[in-house]
Amino acid sequence: MQYRTLGRTGWKPSEIGFGSWGIGGDAWGKTDDTEALAALHKAIDEGVNFIDTADVYGDGHSERLVGQVRKERSEPIFIATKAGRRLNPHVASGYNNAQNLTAFVERSLKNLDVESLDLLQLHCPPTEVYSMPEVFGHLDTLVQQGKIRNYGVSVEKVEEALKAIEYPEVKTVQIIFNMFRLKPAEEFFAAARERNVGIIVRVPLASGLLTGKFKADTKFDAQDHRNFNRHGESFDQGETFSGVDYETGLQAVEELRALVPEGTTLAQFALRWILMFPEVSTIIPGAKNPAQAVDNTAASQLPPLSNDTMRRIQELYTTRIRAQVHSRW
Template sequence: MRYRSFGRTGWNVSEIGFGAWGIGGDAWGQQDDTAALAALNKAIDLGVNFIDTADVYGDGHSEQLIAQVRQARKEELIIVTKAGRRLNPHTAEGYNNHQNLAGFIERSLRNLDVEALDLVQLHCPPSEVYDMPEVFAILDDLQQQGKIRNYGVSVEKVEEALKAIQYPNVKSVQIIFNMFRLKPAEKFFAAARERNVGVIVRVPLASGLLTGKFSAQSQFSTSDHRNYNRHGEAFDQGETFSGVDYEEGLKAVEELRDLVPEGTTMAQFALRWILMFPEASTVIAGAKNPQQAEDNTAASELPALSDETMKRIQELYDRRFRTSVHSRW
């Protein structure tokens, strides 16, 4: 496993992290806790030291599973969580309430069984929040109280990320970036580098499309967001298959197969592509069992991709996806 610096935090984080949405037991179909715990342990065995979760993943179940693993391990782990999506209704005004955010933080402290949270991210709040300095003042206060060590944001749009990093104490941004969503590389990465902000890349495999294992006949359970959120029915459409049309995504994957190096899986190829961008501090790939965790971490050791491969992926994006996704996120 290779490691990268994480903005101004002083952390060196595994460039392949662990995305813990899937182990929460909601939004990804049926989940088995035994397999989830085994996946976490396998990832740590292989050098992963960065785990990303949220208070709404399984209504806190993901955080609780991570706490079990953390207590049993000797390694120094960086656990980052998110807050805000427990608001109902989920409005900008709800974030501008000290009691709300403090309550979410206290709940995560209990779930993770820690005295202070390593890093808390606002969880894809409404765009208006990024024009509300008073919200970030609340986070400053919680940091001064010792409840959180660092804070950042998880965003849907590049424009939100650019606004967020103008706040001096925002240490990180979590954003969707993969071979179907290239926009962050145009302006945001340079801005993050200039301000020394850590970048957490999520949805690296486009909800599994970039594993190359799906087909037009693939079925997803009713409790899987890849079934019920293809058009943004439950939350932002960009979180499901990166917002691309499923059939168009399958066609793109077939084109990509010719570029995958021998002995490398499609998923590892997709993760290695992201790691070609030095601004990506860590890529939080999900894993629901030990084999998936092992496959993901292996991407860190793969050789660099050629300039020709990078050029062809850019061309594929421009031809297939730019028109439909670039202006939206």
């Protein structure tokens, strides 16, 4: 495992982390806690020291699993969680309420069984929140109180990321970035580098499309967002298949197969592509079982991709994908 720098936090995260939305059990179909815990342990065995979770993943279930595993390990593990999506309705004004944010943080502290959160991220708040300095003042207060050590944001849009890093204490930005979503590299990465902001990449495999395991007739569980949120019915459409039309994505994947080196899975290839961007601090693919955890972490050991391969992926994005996603996120 290779390690990078997470902005100004001083932390050196594994370049392949662990995204724990899937083990929460509420948006990726059926889960098994025994397998989920084994996946977390296996990832740590492979050198992972960065785990991302959120208070709404399984209504806190994901946080509790992550907290349990950290207590069972001796290695230092950096845990990032998120807050805000528990608001009902999920509106900007709810973030500008110190009591709301404090209650969310205290619940996460209990779920994770810690005295202070390593990293708290606002969880894809409405765009207006990024123009509300009072919200970030509330986060500053939580730092002063010792309830959180660092804070950042998880965003839907590049424009939100650019606005967020104007606040001096925003140390990280979590953003969707993969071979089907290139806009962050074009319009955000340089600004993050200039301000020394850590970049956490989520949805790196486009909700599994970039594993190459799906077909036109693949069936997803009723509780799986890939079944119920393809058009943004429950939350932002960009979180499901990165906002790419499913059939278009399948066609693009077939073109990508020709670029994958022998002995490498398409998923590993997709993760290695992301690692070609030095501004990326860590990637947080999900894993529901140990085998998936091993497959993900192996990407850290792959050699760099060639300039020709990078060019051909850019061309594929430009011709097949860009029109669907670039202007939206």
